[in-house]
Amino acid sequence: MPTQTKSKPILEVEELSISFAQYTSGLRQSSLKVIADLSVSVCPGEIVAVVGSSGSGKSLLAHAILGILPGNAAISGSIRFAGQKLTAEYQEAIRGREIALIPQSVNYLDPLMQVGKQVRNAAKIARGSSPDRAAARKIQREAFARYNLAPEVERLLPFQLSGGMARRVLVATALVSSARLVIADEPTPGLDDAAVRETLGCFRELADQGRGVLLITHDIETALEIADRIAVFYAGTTVEVAPVQDFSGGGEALRHPYTKALWRSLPKNDFAPIPGFQPHPNALPEGCLFQPRCPMATPECTAGRPEMRAVREGMVRCIHAS
Amino acid sequence: MLLEASEIGFRYSKNQWVLRGVSVAIRSGEVVGLIGPSGCGKTTLGRILAGYERPHEGSVALDGKALPATGYHPVQLVFQHPEKAVNPRWRMRKTLAEGGGPDEQLLAALGIQEEWLSRWPNELSGGELQRFCVARALRPQTRFLIADEMTAMLDGITQAQIWHAVLDYARKQEMGVLVVSHEKSLINRLCTRVVDLTQFC
Amino acid sequence: MNRRQITLITTFCAAILLIGVVVGGLTLGEERLSTNLDIRNASPSLEHPFGTDHLGRDMLTRTLKGLTVSIGVGVIAAAASAAIALVLGMLAATMGKAVDAAISWLIDLFLGVPHLVALILISFTLGGGLKGVVAGIALTHWPSLARIIRAEVMQLRSAEYVQISRRLGKSRWWVASRHILPHLFPQLLVGLVLLFPHAILHEASISFLGFGLSPHQPAIGIILSESMRYLTSGMWWLAFFPGISLLIIVRAFDTLGDNLRLLTDPHRAHQ
Numbered sequence: 017m018p019t020q021t022k023s024k025p026i027l028e029v030e031e032l033s034i035s036f037a038q039y040t041s042g043l044r045q046s047s048l049k050v051i052a053d054l055s056v057s058v059c060p061g062e063i064v065a066v067v068g069s070s071g072s073g074k075s076l077l078a079h080a081i082l083g084i085l086p087g088n089a090a091i092s093g094s095i096r097f098a099g100q101k102l103t104a105e106y107q108e109a110i111r112g113r114e115i116a117l118i119p120q121s122v123n124y125l126d127p128l129m130q131v132g133k134q135v136r137n138a139a140k141i142a143r144g145s146s147p148d149r150a151a152a153r154k155i156q157r158e159a160f161a162r163y164n165l166a167p168e169v170e171r172l173l174p175f176q177l178s179g180g181m182a183r184r185v186l187v188a189t190a191l192v193s194s195a196r197l198v199i200a201d202e203p204t205p206g207l208d209d210a211a212v213r214e215t216l217g218c219f220r221e222l223a224d225q226g227r228g229v230l231l232i233t234h235d236i237e238t239a240l241e242i243a244d245r246i247a248v249f250y251a252g253t254t255v256e257v258a259p260v261q262d263f264s265g266g267g268e269a270l271r272h273p274y275t276k277a278l279w280r281s282l283p284k285n286d287f288a289p290i291p292g293f294q295p296h297p298n299a300l301p302e303g304c305l306f307q308p309r310c311p312m313a314t315p316e317c318t319a320g321r322p323e324m325r326a327v328r329e330g331m332v333r334c335i336h337a338s
Numbered sequence: 339m340l341l342e343a344s345e346i347g348f349r350y351s352k353n354q355w356v357l358r359g360v361s362v363a364i365r366s367g368e369v370v371g372l373i374g375p376s377g378c379g380k381t382t383l384g385r386i387l388a389g390y391e392r393p394h395e396g397s398v399a400l401d402g403k404a405l406p407a408t409g410y411h412p413v414q415l416v417f418q419h420p421e422k423a424v425n426p427r428w429r430m431r432k433t434l435a436e437g438g439g440p441d442e443q444l445l446a447a448l449g450i451q452e453e454w455l456s457r458w459p460n461e462l463s464g465g466e467l468q469r470f471c472v473a474r475a476l477r478p479q480t481r482f483l484i485a486d487e488m489t490a491m492l493d494g495i496t497q498a499q500i501w502h503a504v505l506d507y508a509r510k511q512e513m514g515v516l517v518v519s520h521e522k523s524l525i526n527r528l529c530t531r532v533v534d535l536t537q538f539c
Numbered sequence: 540m541n542r543r544q545i546t547l548i549t550t551f552c553a554a555i556l557l558i559g560v561v562v563g564g565l566t567l568g569e570e571r572l573s574t575n576l577d578i579r580n581a582s583p584s585l586e587h588p589f590g591t592d593h594l595g596r597d598m599l600t601r602t603l604k605g606l607t608v609s610i611g612v613g614v615i616a617a618a619a620s621a622a623i624a625l626v627l628g629m630l631a632a633t634m635g636k637a638v639d640a641a642i643s644w645l646i647d648l649f650l651g652v653p654h655l656v657a658l659i660l661i662s663f664t665l666g667g668g669l670k671g672v673v674a675g676i677a678l679t680h681w682p683s684l685a686r687i688i689r690a691e692v693m694q695l696r697s698a699e700y701v702q703i704s705r706r707l708g709k710s711r712w713w714v715a716s717r718h719i720l721p722h723l724f725p726q727l728l729v730g731l732v733l734l735f736p737h738a739i740l741h742e743a744s745i746s747f748l749g750f751g752l753s754p755h756q757p758a759i760g761i762i763l764s765e766s767m768r769y770l771t772s773g774m775w776w777l778a779f780f781p782g783i784s785l786l787i788i789v790r791a792f793d794t795l796g797d798n799l800r801l802l803t804d805p806h807r808a809h810q
Contacts, residue, residue: 037541045541069493070464179376209520211376234491237523281494284523289498293449293466389706410708422699425718433700437707474707 025057026197026228032093034076050297051076054254055324056247058228065231065239068249074232078201083107112141116195120202122182125174131185132170139192159188180211187218198222199230204238216242248275251294251305258330271332274306312336339366339401341482347395348382356382360538364514371525372518374535380518384484388415414475418487420467424459431455437474447503448473465496476507482514546798553791564607571597583776590776602781605759612742616676617734624681628688649682659750672751676738684730695719725803733796736789759785
């Protein structure tokens with residue numbers, strides 16, 4: 017799909033849609049499409065950031081790739097990992113081995129297990145059957161040393177860690193897993209500048225080892241610092257995928273009017289918001305999803321939902337983009 | 339009016355002081371930034387100013403008088419996660435009314451749609467919920483607003499929308515604002531003065 | 540069919556069953572219970588679907604009347620137990636450390652003693668009979684629900700929206716009645732429904748053991764304990780039908796309670 021990358025993508029998500037069965041009134045169940053026709057890809061050695069506002073459902077992308085959506089969710093479209101279609105069995109087989117998740121919250125750590133042991137367990141799972149204690153310990157110690165975690169830390173329980181340390185333990189877990197794809201879901205909130213920089217450095221390192229990193233975040237400034245490409249998420253889909261260099265100046269190089277508006281709204285730029293709000297999944301507008309708020313909207317924009325198409329070095333879902 | 343915290347000391351357990359000897363003063367109409375590394379007590383200081391915690395040392399005063407322990411608190415705090423700050427079993431209309439009758443002009447400025455009022459919290463996005471939390475806190479009796487990472491979880495456009503509405507309101511009502519944030523560009527954009535807690539760490 | 544519909548149907552069936560039993564128990568005439576030695580120890584027939592006992596009394600009528608008594612005892616005792624749980628749970632969570640420690644100690648004490656033993660002791664002390672059984676069940680079944688309510692209230696009290704409400708000038712009472720109680724209601728309902736089968740089973744067991752209702756009352760426990768004497772002589776219907784009926788009622792309520800719990804669990808409510 018993307019023309020600008022040299023190697024074959026490790027992850028290809030095409031036209032992914034996720035709907036949830038919900039009770040609307042009393043006994044009737046209807047389905048609500050939260051993600052529609054989302055496409056994104058990640059190549060080895062590359063960090064791709066999916067940027068969208070919180071509560072917009074972008075975490076569902078991570079859950080869909082890992083196969084951990086709740087029971088009332090239904091998905092369509094295709095997800096390919098290393099060229100192979102991800103089925104439920106395949107997901108089960110490679111989860112934690114080939115694909116690692118750095119979750120949003122430290123609550124994902126086992127609260128009653130020493131963190132060193134948790135990292136060793138991840139190392140064992142990644143290396144299959146024979147649990148070699150000494151080898152796992154060595155791998156864990158190296159990972160801790162790399163992320164500036166003191167040797168004593170391995171005997172601490174999760175609640176004894178500071179936010180930054182817990183985050184580094186989660187990253188260490190991904191590092192030892194030998195995963196070829198690392199998905200990080202909102203990894204930075206609650207961290208101060210130094211800790212954010214440190215965490216981001218860890219991601220760059222993971223990518224430089226030849227892994228693909230999919231970073232899901234609401235924080236575009238963080239994403240810009242580290243990612244190679246940015247996928248902009250709006251109203252349940254990706255409206256633009258752009259190389260990070262395009263986010264500069266007045267945003268002239270950007271393709272989609274929403275991305276431009278988002279860029280201009282940042283405090284370091286104009287801090288000037290456009291009016292309106294993102295439409296709800298049950299009240300999507302006709303045609304282009306951004307058309308009601310778009311300064312460039314024309315009658316053609318209401319005719320149909322624009323397809324994702326390649327424009328310059330990126331992808332865009334807008335008929336006016338050039 | 340002057341909101342003054344002097345020589346504040348606070349600890350969660352014995353001998354582990356989160357804050358010690360911290361003094362801050364904010365005047366009406368001022369927008370002050372509060373920065374410092376994580377874990378240095380920014381959030382705790384905000385909670386003390388808004389009456390959520392009682393300091394172990396020092397005092398908080400509004401125009402020299404102690405703040406009321408019951409009744410409407412003139413210093414209101416808006417939290418980072420709006421999902422936790424609204425009752426999940428209440429429709430938004432009820433949540434909004436908890437602070438008093440809604441101010442139509444303010445709702446319009448914050449971009450709150452009439453139809454959102456009859457929704458449940460889980461039917462709204464984080465950005466939409468936060469607009470409600472801000473509207474609920476901005477009453478005529480509110481003399482100071484503490485914004486603790488108020489827009490940290492929101493997208494840039496929503497962040498800018500909310501802040502424009504809040505600054506506008508603060509200017510008209512002569513309300514003081516304390517902006518707690520780790521985002522330098524936001525602090526630079528909003529604040530006339532910055533308090534750095536780094537020295538107290 | 541989705542789960543809400545299934546739950547609704549289960550609720551409906553359980554309600555029909557319950558009403559049927561109670562209506563049957565209250566309307567069936569006493570004449571079917573009078574001694575009639577001509578038809579003593581008859582096996583099940585169209586005339587007497589559950590058979591008759593050694594005095595010629597119709598077992599169907601006895602079973603229905605017995606279940607009616609059990610359901611009555613169950614409802615009163617479970618409601619009283621839930622009320623105790625609510626009050627103690629709320630007090631423990633709101634009245635400070637000393638009260639919390641005292642109530643938690645009481646909860647541990649009651650959970651530490653087997654239900655049946657405490658039940659027999661209380662019922663026996665109060666002189667047995669209907670009053671003793673109801674009081675015994677009410678006083679022994681509240682601890683686990685009280686513990687759940689205590690934990691729930693503590694969590695709610697520290698919730699941000701509850702703390703905000705206080706800073707907006709709302710009184711303690713206002714917060715408790717508008718924010719906290721409505722949250723507890725589903726928990727309480729589920730707890731009540733799940734207490735119900737326990738109460739019935741325990742009523743039957745202590746009556747069976749002879750510490751509960753008096754032998755003159757048509758309780759299921761009495762019927763079952765009487766029938767034990769005739770089991771060896773091949774009169775299986777004396778124990779079989781009353782026992783099965785009891786089991787069905789208890790199972791129905793258990794299923795109902797479980798379904799309600801799943802529906803009120805926000806993580807799974809939409810499945």
